[in-house]
Ligand SMILES: Nc1ncnc2c1ncn2[C@@H]1O[C@H](COP(=O)(O)OP(=O)(O)OP(=O)(O)O)[C@@H](O)[C@H]1O
């Protein structure tokens with residue numbers, strides 16, 4: 019398994035799609051509840067990998083296993099393997115701080131600290147290395163440009179980040195994550211607290227960001243998945259029901275459960 | 289019917305509000321009224337060293353010093369200890385133990401101060417005397433230590449609440465950005481709770497300034513500033529201990545009684561300024577979080 023992954027990653031240049039994160043036989047338990055059931059799937063580099071499925075199907079849990087942010091939760095048990103950078107990050111020694119720097123996360127509702135816009139952007143990266151004043155400026159400008167927020171805030175970087183609109187705040191949060199120079203962006207329903215127009219702004223942003231990052235996106239919204247996903251993973255009740263490219267998944271779904279979910283968002287799975 | 293009840297409710301709330309304001313004003317007024325004879329005859333000689341009612345000398349400097357010294361000692365001990373304990377109960381201790389620990393701490397807050405005084409006399413004072421080879425263990429430091437124990441619960445519960453009320457997403461976001469657990473506390477949580485923690489400290493400070501019983505039993509009750517002044521392992525006097533001891537033996541209407549009212553007035557001013565300061569500060573804190 020291990021060498022296979024490594025070869026695949028090394029050979030990735032020739033292959034059509036390069037694997038960024040390889041999940042093998044992942045099981046997650048909270049106490050006696052078996053939440054993720056033997057999941058095996060690959061997230062591809064420079065693609066929008068979209069996880070969809072009904073509420074409670076374990077989408078967030080899957081996402082949160084990748085940067086191990088659930089670590090420390092009581093009664094959590096995880097088995098299986100998650101390969102990233104040719105290393106199994108679940109087993110063996112993993113520097114969690116470095117892992118979370120490499121695999122950034124954006125949450126459902128924007129969480130801006132009661133600090134200035136600039137301080138918010140550099141908040142994460144600052145804990146990893148000392149920055150000079152000009153480096154802080156540069157990082158702020160670069161990442162705010164990457165999330166198309168720069169023109170709106172360039173002359174009020176000292177203002178409180180919490181004075182921004184919700185959509186701006188979410189982009190600020192994305193910029194803050196980008197500032198730590200991650201390779202992967204985990205996004206858990208990043209637009210569900212936003213209005214349709216702002217949602218489009220973030221979606222366009224993801225289209226651009228995927229050129230430089232691997233994006234793993236959880237969404238409730240089937241239409242959104244259809245709009246921006248490259249790969250789709252349909253989960254139900256902790257299992258992976260079906261996955262494929264956007265075209266395959268939405269135009270020629272194979273499983274009955276997938277068809278019924280795409281039709282009216284209902285899903286019966288045991 | 290509902291409208292009627294609403295009116296009664298409103299009237300009740302308004303009435304009690306006005307009553308509170310009236311009582312506060314009345315206290316101020318009576319204290320000032322009774323202080324006036326002393327304030328007008330003694331004047332700025334209040335701020336001298338000697339207190340001798342027989343000669344109409346009423347210098348309050350030593351008591352002012354004692355009050356400030358004892359309070360400072362108490363804060364110096366209780367603030368770091370209290371904040372660290374609160375960080376422990378709020379952020380490190382598993383939630384199912386937290387409530388037990390918190391109720392235990394809140395129980396501490398309910399112990400009457402005379403009990404603390406007794407324990408101070410039985411335990412702390414002899415211990416201080418032996419440790420520093422003093423003839424008497426009743427010193428400014430002793431009173432300060434006891435006071436620290438007394439205000440500790442206030443600081444712990446309020447700081448714990450301030451930290452615990454910070455939404456979980458701040459912790460999660462920080463964790464996701466790669467902060468270590470202690471960095472999350474230091475860089476994320478404490479800055480957010482800063483104002484409320486300061487509020488907790490100010491509230492504790494108010495309590496420390498006003499505490500009478502335990503301090504009176506332990507401070508030594510001698511009207512002097514130690515020499516050198518930083519030798520706090522000497523007996524002293526605070527405003528409250530002075531009042532506690534002498535109000536009973538002063539004749540109502542005498543200059544002595546009036547002078548005691550004057551130092552009471554001084555204490556009240558100190559405490560009220562602090563309370564108002566706290567409220568203004570806390571209100572700002574709520575706005576920013
Ligand atoms: N910390 C936890 N402790 C116990 N159970 C948990 C925990 N986190 C999640 N679960 C359980 O895991 C299951 C999957 O939850 P998860 O949040 O992954 O679902 P989801 O697919 O993201 O749902 P949604 O679309 O509503 O966000 C749920 O049944 C939930 O109760």
Ligand SMILES: [Mg+2]
Nearest residue numbers: 077078079206
């Ligand atoms: Mg979720």
